[in-house]
Amino acid sequence: xxxxPLQRSAEVAxxxxxxxxxxxxxxxxxxxxxxxxxxxxxxxxxxxxxxGGGATPATIAVIDGTLHIGLDDVQLERLAxxxxxxxxxxxxxxxxMATGGTGATTVAATMIxxxxxGIEIFxxxxxxxxxxxxxxxxxxxxxxxxxxQTPVTVVAAGAKAILDVDKTLExxxxxxxxxxxxxxxxFPAFWSAQSPLAAPLRxxxxxxxxxxxxxxxxxxxxxxxxxxxxxxxxEEIPADDLAPIIAQAQADADRHGIKGKAVTPYxxxxxxxxxxxxxxxANIALVRNNARFAAEIASELxxxxx
Ligand code: PSU
Ligand code: MN
Numbered sequence: 001x002x003x004x005p006l007q008r009s010a011e012v013a014x015x016x017x018x019x020x021x022x023x024x025x026x027x028x029x030x031x032x033x034x035x036x037x038x039x040x041x042x043x044x045x046x047x048x049x050x051x052g053g054g055a056t057p058a059t060i061a062v063i064d065g066t067l068h069i070g071l072d073d074v075q076l077e078r079l080a081x082x083x084x085x086x087x088x089x090x091x092x093x094x095x096x097m098a099t100g101g102t103g104a105t106t107v108a109a110t111m112i113x114x115x116x117x118g119i120e121i122f123x124x125x126x127x128x129x130x131x132x133x134x135x136x137x138x139x140x141x142x143x144x145x146x147x148x149q150t151p152v153t154v155v156a157a158g159a160k161a162i163l164d165v166d167k168t169l170e171x172x173x174x175x176x177x178x179x180x181x182x183x184x185x186x187f188p189a190f191w192s193a194q195s196p197l198a199a200p201l202r203x204x205x206x207x208x209x210x211x212x213x214x215x216x217x218x219x220x221x222x223x224x225x226x227x228x229x230x231x232x233x234x235e236e237i238p239a240d241d242l243a244p245i246i247a248q249a250q251a252d253a254d255r256h257g258i259k260g261k262a263v264t265p266y267x268x269x270x271x272x273x274x275x276x277x278x279x280x281x282a283n284i285a286l287v288r289n290n291a292r293f294a295a296e297i298a299s300e301l302x303x304x305x306x
Contacts, residue, residue: 004067004116005065005066005067005097006066006067006069006113006116006117007066007067007068007069008058008069008070008117009058009068009069009070009071009072011056011070012056012058012069012070012117012119015055015056016117016118016119019302019305019306020055020056020302021054021055021056021121021295021298021299021301021302022055022056022057022058022118022119022121022298023050023055023056023057023058023119023121023122023123023291023294023295023298024058024059024060024069024110024111024113024114024117024119024121024122024123024152025043025046025047025050025057025058025059025060025110025122025123025124025291026059026060026104026105026106026107026109026110026122026124027059027060027061027071027079027104027105027110028087028088028104028105028106028107029042029124029125029287030042030043030059030076030079030080030104031079031080031082031085031087031104032085032087032104032264032265032268033125033265033268033283034268034280034283034284035269035272035280036080036081037080038280038284039080040076040077040080040081042284042287042288043059043076043080044073044076045284045288046123046287046288046291047059049288049291049292049295050123050291050292050294050295052292052295053291053292053294053295053296053298053299054295054299055121055294055295055298055299056070057070057291058070058114058117058119059071059076060105060109060110060113060114061075061079061102061103061104061105062088062093062096062097062101062102062103062104062105063075063078063079063102064100064101064102065096065097065098065099065100065101066097067093067097067113067116069113069114069117069119079104082102085102085103085104086101086102086103086104087103087104087106087261087265088103088104088105088106088109089106089108089109089141089142089143089261090108090109090112090142090145090146091142092109093105093109093112093113106128106141106142106143107122107124107127107128107141107143107146107154107156108128108141108142108143108145108146110122110124111146111147111150111152111154111224112146112150114152115150115151115152119152120151120152120153120213120298120301121152121153121155121213121294121297121298121301122152122153122154122155122294123154123155123287123290123291123293123294123295124154124155124156124287124290125156125157125190125283125286125287125290126156126157126158126159126160126190127141127143127144127147127154127156127159127226128141128142128143128144128163128264129141129143129144129159129160129163129164129165129167129168129171130144130163130164130167130168130170130171131162131163131164131263132162132163132164132250133164133254134164134167137259139259139260139263140171141264144168144171144172144175144177145175147172147175147177147223147224147225147226148175148176148177148222148223149222149223150222150223150224151216151217151221151222151223151224152224153209153213153224153225153227153297154224154225154226154227155227155229155290155291155293155294155297156226156227156228156229156290157188157190157228157229157230157231157286157287157289157290158181158187158188158189158190158195158228158229158230159187159189159190159228160189160190160191161189161190161191161192161239161242161243161246162246162249162250162264162267162268162271165187165189165195165197166197169187169197169200172200172226173200175223176221176223177223177224177225177226178200178201178212178216178225178226179199179200179201179225179226179228180199180200180201180202180203180209180212180225180226180227180228181199181201181202181203181228181230182202182203182204182209182227182228182229182230182293183202183204183230184199184202184230185198185199185202186198186199187199187228188228188229188230188231189239190231190286191231191236191237191239191242191279191282191283191286192231192236192237192238192239192242193230193231193232193233193236194230194239195239199228206293206296206297206299206300207300209225209227209297209300210297210298210300210301210303210304211300211304212225213225213297213301214301214304214305227293227294227297229286229289229290229293231282231285231286231289232285232286232289235281235282235285235286235289236282237275237278237279237282242271242275242279245271245274245275246267246271248270248274249266249267249270249271249274250267252270253266253267253270
């Protein structure tokens with residue numbers, strides 16, 4: 001049998017082997033979620049934030065057919081500058097590796113890779129969800145079904161208003177995914193800390209979230225948790241400012257017939273243009289905030305699991 005082409009960086013392998021805290025990071029946010037050079041700066045800062053929190057960062061991507069768990073700076077820079085890198089979700093991961101391709105992992109594919117590598121905590125900005133108009137388009141991100149079957153806790157800033165947030169929460173409930181708002185009762189809305197929707201669960205500390213993650217394992221429940229960590233108030237964009245911009249971006253996407261995988265990157269880019277870059281500044285702040293909190297959860301989990 002040929003071995004799986006999976007390579008952990010030396011620092012990630014050492015941390016996993018000695019049960020020290022590790023936080024996984026996705027790469028689609030780098031290749032499809034933010035423009036160069038901010039994407040590269042953010043990718044580096046996020047890794048530093050995780051190290052600052054006493055954990056080891058593991059940015060995940062497929063490079064020339066090998067699934068890398070932990071990238072070095074040269075690999076990170078190549079990915080950030082690459083023009084047409086594939087966006088890999090659950091459906092695409094094996095095909096990309098089998099054909100020696102290079103691709104960035106979405107939340108779904110990053111969860112699969114993290115679990116294979118023995119990593120239980122993952123930080124990102126936003127997850128995919130149920131898109132507006134899904135009753136016609138059937139556009140529901142594979143991220144939601146991944147959360148139902150792969151035991152990784154994902155820290156994100158809630159769901160973006162480019163999604164149908166009500167339907168996203170309904171699907172997560174159906175799929176048995178715990179959705180935990182941190183330190184507040186409402187489900188955060190990515191660029192805005194609050195939304196009108198109540199979060200199904202609330203926890204106020206990283207230790208509680210780590211215990212809940214561990215308890216799911218003891219119950220042999222498949223699937224992970226979605227930790228909805230609000231953007232810091234000083235960095236947020238009020239939902240009322242964004243509503244017309246999101247409507248405009250969605251209308252543009254519909255007019256141009258944007259479909260499938262291209263929808264989320266298109267909307268993010270269009271909102272970046274329509275807010276004169278303000279959406280990106282907020283996005284960077286929330287990703288770093290999530291990385292720091294994920295490092296805390298990973299540290300608490302390491303205390304329990306040891
Ligand atoms: N939301 C963001 N930035 C991103 C993504 C979502 O604010 O970069 C990416 C993540 O990788 C997520 C993916 O897993 O988009 C979801 O894509 P889709 O809706 O096609 O499943
Ligand atoms: Mn989709």
